[in-house]
Amino acid sequence: MISLHDVSTVFTTGDADFTAVDRVSLEIPRGSIQGIIGFSGAGKSTLLRNINLLERPTSGRVVVDGTELTALGDEELRRARHQIGMIFQHFNLLNNRTALQNVELGLKFAGVGKKERTRRAQEALAIVDIADKAGSYPARLSGGQKQRVAIARALATEPKVLLCDEPTSAVDPRTTASVLQYLSDINAQLGITTVIVTHEMNVIKAIADNVAVMEDGRLVERFDLAELERPGFEPATAIGRYLISDDIQLDRAPRGNAAQRAAGPNATEELSHA
Numbered sequence: 228m229i230s231l232h233d234v235s236t237v238f239t240t241g242d243a244d245f246t247a248v249d250r251v252s253l254e255i256p257r258g259s260i261q262g263i264i265g266f267s268g269a270g271k272s273t274l275l276r277n278i279n280l281l282e283r284p285t286s287g288r289v290v291v292d293g294t295e296l297t298a299l300g301d302e303e304l305r306r307a308r309h310q311i312g313m314i315f316q317h318f319n320l321l322n323n324r325t326a327l328q329n330v331e332l333g334l335k336f337a338g339v340g341k342k343e344r345t346r347r348a349q350e351a352l353a354i355v356d357i358a359d360k361a362g363s364y365p366a367r368l369s370g371g372q373k374q375r376v377a378i379a380r381a382l383a384t385e386p387k388v389l390l391c392d393e394p395t396s397a398v399d400p401r402t403t404a405s406v407l408q409y410l411s412d413i414n415a416q417l418g419i420t421t422v423i424v425t426h427e428m429n430v431i432k433a434i435a436d437n438v439a440v441m442e443d444g445r446l447v448e449r450f451d452l453a454e455l456e457r458p459g460f461e462p463a464t465a466i467g468r469y470l471i472s473d474d475i476q477l478d479r480a481p482r483g484n485a486a487q488r489a490a491g492p493n494a495t496e497e498l499s500h501a
């Protein structure tokens with residue numbers, strides 16, 4: 228569903244070049260949940276933004292659902308982006324708009340008419356059980372409610388892909404569990420391919436099918452979460468080994484129990500503070 232071929236992103240500040248994403252190749256299967264984990268500064272957000280070209284890679288190719296985004300012109304890219312929803316750590320809602328208006332805005336940019344906009348925005352709010360807050364401004368919503376509005380906004384355009392940048396890093400563990408449960412249910416019920424960037428171990432374990440480990444801009448290792456159950460499985464990298472180290476309790480509950488798993492004994496365990 229998503230193919231990254233040798234993607235690099237180099238930032239130039241003054242006369243120094245800095246490689247934030249270093250020749251990353253990654254295949255993300257349709258309908259899966261791909262986790263990307265690493266310490267702060269590893270290049271996770273930049274790589275995520277490379278997928279929808281919010282940050283255009285310096286080199287390499289990005290293919291989403293058979294379309295090479297890196298080959299598209301501005302207008303085509305704008306249209307292709309409606310297939311890709313995104314949510315952020317700090318929700319990125321407009322404070323002077325109600326929940327409903329925030330969700331409608333994305334549809335407006337997608338060229339959807341007013342009546343249809345309202346209907347679809349209400350529908351999207353209902354998916355995350357927050358239709359009753361349609362008329363509320365963000366200031367009146369809790370962190371978890373704001374993130375649900377942001378999820379509704381991302382879903383309203385009926386995307387095939389949902390990109391999540393530290394979606395639970397600004398909320399408490401209980402709210403983390405709830406947000407992950409919604410993301411897990413949305414993936415299962417709507418079949419939306421999901422990429423979730425995080426520095427939190429419990430998030431990966433609760434929700435991901437596969438995890439890619441990033442370090443200094445490079446993708447240093449990748450494995451299926453099911454691998455953790457294979458006797459003798461040993462990640463190749465230090466961060467990878469941290470994932471399965473003794474002091475982290477693994478919960479084998481099947482997907483769909485994300486809330487329960489995320490709220491487990493290690494719910495606040497983190498690799499680092501972003």
Ligand SMILES: Nc1ncnc2c1ncn2[C@@H]1O[C@H](COP(=O)(O)OP(=O)(O)O)[C@@H](O)[C@H]1O
Nearest residue numbers: 238240247265266267268269270271272273274
């Ligand atoms: N627009 C930018 N200009 C210059 N450097 C940047 C820019 N965006 C990110 N970086 C640098 O790239 C590195 C990776 O950043 P980021 O992708 O945000 O990492 P992460 O999300 O893993 O914390 C960091 O060192 C950051 O300072």
Ligand SMILES: [Mg+2]
Nearest residue numbers: 271272273501
């Ligand atoms: Mg980041």
